[in-house]
Amino acid sequence: MRIIPYEGESNLEDIESLSIVIKTVPFENSYVPAFFIQSPGDDYPMTLDEMNALMDGVEIARSSLDHIINYLLRESFTKEDRDKEEGDF
Numbered sequence: 001m002r003i004i005p006y007e008g009e010s011n012l013e014d015i016e017s018l019s020i021v022i023k024t025v026p027f028e029n030s031y032v033p034a035f036f037i038q039s040p041g042d043d044y045p046m047t048l049d050e051m052n053a054l055m056d057g058v059e060i061a062r063s064s065l066d067h068i069i070n071y072l073l074r075e076s077f078t079k080e081d082r083d084k085e086e087g088d089f
Contacts, residue, residue, distance in 0.1 A: 018037055018044075018046060018051065019037070020036070020058060022058070
């Protein structure tokens with residue numbers, strides 16, 4: 001399966017398809033992920049291909065979050081290093 005960015009003319013919310021919502025939920029002094037899959041209606045025919053595409057999207061989102069967190073951590077350490085170097089002079 002190939003995944004490409006959406007570049008269509010219509011709004012994504014207007015496309016009748018499955019969607020997934022992922023939220024963080026407080027649990028025992030921390031947070032855990034909770035999700036639900038939503039269809040446009042009760043009589044919506046869910047296909048295996050559509051479900052696979054949705055799960056691929058979840059994997060891409062997880063990977064993107066990993067990249068964002070790594071970037072933020074690298075930038076914070078780099079900023080600390082720059083601040084220390086400037087303080088030495």
